[in-house]
Amino acid sequence: MDFSRFALADVSVNAKGAKSAALTCGGERFHYNTDMTRSPFGPGTFEKDAAATRQNLELRATSSMEAFFSALDSWAVEYLTAHSERLFKKRLTLAQVREMYHPTLRRAEGYQPLLRTKLNMPMSRGAAKFWTAEGQPRDPPKDWRECELKVRVQVSHLWIMGQQAGLVLNSTDLLVIESSGSFPFGAPELP
Numbered sequence: 001m002d003f004s005r006f007a008l009a010d011v012s013v014n015a016k017g018a019k020s021a022a023l024t025c026g027g028e029r030f031h032y033n034t035d036m037t038r039s040p041f042g043p044g045t046f047e048k049d050a051a052a053t054r055q056n057l058e059l060r061a062t063s064s065m066e067a068f069f070s071a072l073d074s075w076a077v078e079y080l081t082a083h084s085e086r087l088f089k090k091r092l093t094l095a096q097v098r099e100m101y102h103p104t105l106r107r108a109e110g111y112q113p114l115l116r117t118k119l120n121m122p123m124s125r126g127a128a129k130f131w132t133a134e135g136q137p138r139d140p141p142k143d144w145r146e147c148e149l150k151v152r153v154q155v156s157h158l159w160i161m162g163q164q165a166g167l168v169l170n171s172t173d174l175l176v177i178e179s180s181g182s183f184p185f186g187a188p189e190l191p
Helices: 063-082 084-088 094-100
Strands: 006-008 019-025 030-033 054-060 114-120 129-131 147-161 164-178
Touching (some): 006 063, 063 084, 063 164
Parallel strands (some): 129 164
Antiparallel strands (some): 054 114
16 A cells, blocks of 8 residues: 555644544545454443443454554554654654554454454444445444454544554444354254
8 A cells, every 4th residue: 555645634632632633545534444354342442331432343453454554553653753743743753653653453462463443333423334245224233243344444533642642443334244143053863
């Protein structure tokens, strides 16, 4: 992927004091369609608030997803270093940016990397849309661990909080294929 068309806008501060900078690709919003994957935990929050309207959704990163988002993280670190005075109001070294940057992929030894995304729950503003393989709207899965997903991810913006920063990935559309709950062995043979 050629990231030369990617750019971050100037930092804005919302009414709650949160700092962010919108990301665009050639002046447009950027979306990435994942491979078929799974979510090992389903959506949730650190506070375990099932009623939260915006939740975290981690996706198992396939090799192509890992390659893309690793390259995106590398681009982000270099871009933030080159534009640190504009974005952070001070000159930062590459090492300082690497220290503060939260990558899009969470890695744990012995496990497939997880892509960190955000999910706006049904009935909330900007709610994610769920789809069947036939292109029909559907409800979210009942058991996220028992389905395959293809997710449209919007690389939305850079968040900045104190001495930390990272890219926000929004899961905006999800193709959901639930596993069959039928007996997998066929008809049992009777003596």
